[in-house]
Amino acid sequence: MSINSRDKLAIAGDEPIPYRARVREYYVSLGYQHPYQWAHFKEVPFMALPKPLSQCKVALVTTAALYNPEAGDQGPGAEYNGAAKFFSVYEFDANGAPDLRISHVAYDRKHTHAKDVNSWLPLKQMQLARDNGVVGSLAEQGYGLPTNRSQRQTNEIDCPDLLARLQASGVDAAVLVPNCPVCHQSVSLAARYLEAAGIATVIMGCAKDIVEYVGVPRLLFSDFPLGNAAGKPDDQQSQSQTLAMALTLLEGASFARTTVQSPQRFAASSDWKKDFYNIACLSDDELKQLREEFDQQKLAAKGRP
Numbered sequence: 001m002s003i004n005s006r007d008k009l010a011i012a013g014d015e016p017i018p019y020r021a022r023v024r025e026y027y028v029s030l031g032y033q034h035p036y037q038w039a040h041f042k043e044v045p046f047m048a049l050p051k052p053l054s055q056c057k058v059a060l061v062t063t064a065a066l067y068n069p070e071a072g073d074q075g076p077g078a079e080y081n082g083a084a085k086f087f088s089v090y091e092f093d094a095n096g097a098p099d100l101r102i103s104h105v106a107y108d109r110k111h112t113h114a115k116d117v118n119s120w121l122p123l124k125q126m127q128l129a130r131d132n133g134v135v136g137s138l139a140e141q142g143y144g145l146p147t148n149r150s151q152r153q154t155n156e157i158d159c160p161d162l163l164a165r166l167q168a169s170g171v172d173a174a175v176l177v178p179n180c181p182v183c184h185q186s187v188s189l190a191a192r193y194l195e196a197a198g199i200a201t202v203i204m205g206c207a208k209d210i211v212e213y214v215g216v217p218r219l220l221f222s223d224f225p226l227g228n229a230a231g232k233p234d235d236q237q238s239q240s241q242t243l244a245m246a247l248t249l250l251e252g253a254s255f256a257r258t259t260v261q262s263p264q265r266f267a268a269s270s271d272w273k274k275d276f277y278n279i280a281c282l283s284d285d286e287l288k289q290l291r292e293e294f295d296q297q298k299l300a301a302k303g304r305p
């Protein structure tokens with residue numbers, strides 16, 4: 001069978017967004033002179049599933065926040081809302097339809113709308129996986145993991161808390177789903193911590209460079225705008241396929257640092273990749289305004305308990 005090589009060429013510029021570099025340049029341009037140091041490890045722990053996935057109890061971990069009626073606008077498309085942030089691990093009913101939001105994190109507000117919770121929280125698909133016998137059972141509670149820039153806070157407080165809750169629930173594995181750049185680091189640190197303690201993990205993420213730089217056991221990478229790690233919005237087939245790939249990776253990976261890239265494309269054009277935190281697309285006045293807004297949001301977040 002002959003293959004037309006021209007059909008195999010990717011679109012120019014169609015490569016994963018370099019989030020670490022973009023974030024560094026963005027905050028330096030806002031006037032913050034000390035670039036953020038991302039977590040980075042040479043060794044990666046790895047835990048194989050102790051039994052077939054169809055016999056395992058699996059938990060869902062998200063960086064989404066429970067809706068807080070006192071924290072202002074948290075709806076789809078809301079501006080970044082620091083007042084809606086949370087600062088400790090929490091639990092939600094994994095058998096229902098909890099009201100979770102992502103207004104507190106920097107997802108891609110220009111190219112996605114966050115109206116479809118199933119594009120960033122695969123709870124419905126995990127419930128279906130349980131009902132169809134793909135997984136043995138779903139943990140009764142889902143878990144919210146804080147997004148902290150402090151790696152020490154994540155490693156020394158949040159990860160042990162999360163582990164204790166998962167162990168108490170008797171889970172064999174966890175699916176972790178981040179939404180923003182720092183979210184990807186937080187769940188990566190959590191995945192490492194859980195694996196070292198004997199709980200297998202898979203991350204469903206959109207920031208490949210951050211997760212791989214930290215070093216994790218398994219990553220299902222979807223080359224989508226941040227806020228769509230569970231599949232395309234309003235596309236049940238995409239969401240079903242995305243979780244199916246993540247669960248296949250969870251069961252099938254043989255060693256650490258295993259990344260599988262989803263074959264799905266978010267759009268025919270890759271132009272959406274040019275915008276997120278790209279200082280080349282911002283004027284001096286826009287950067288000044290963003291700095292003022294960022295300082296205000298930091299104050300709002302500090303005001304939370």
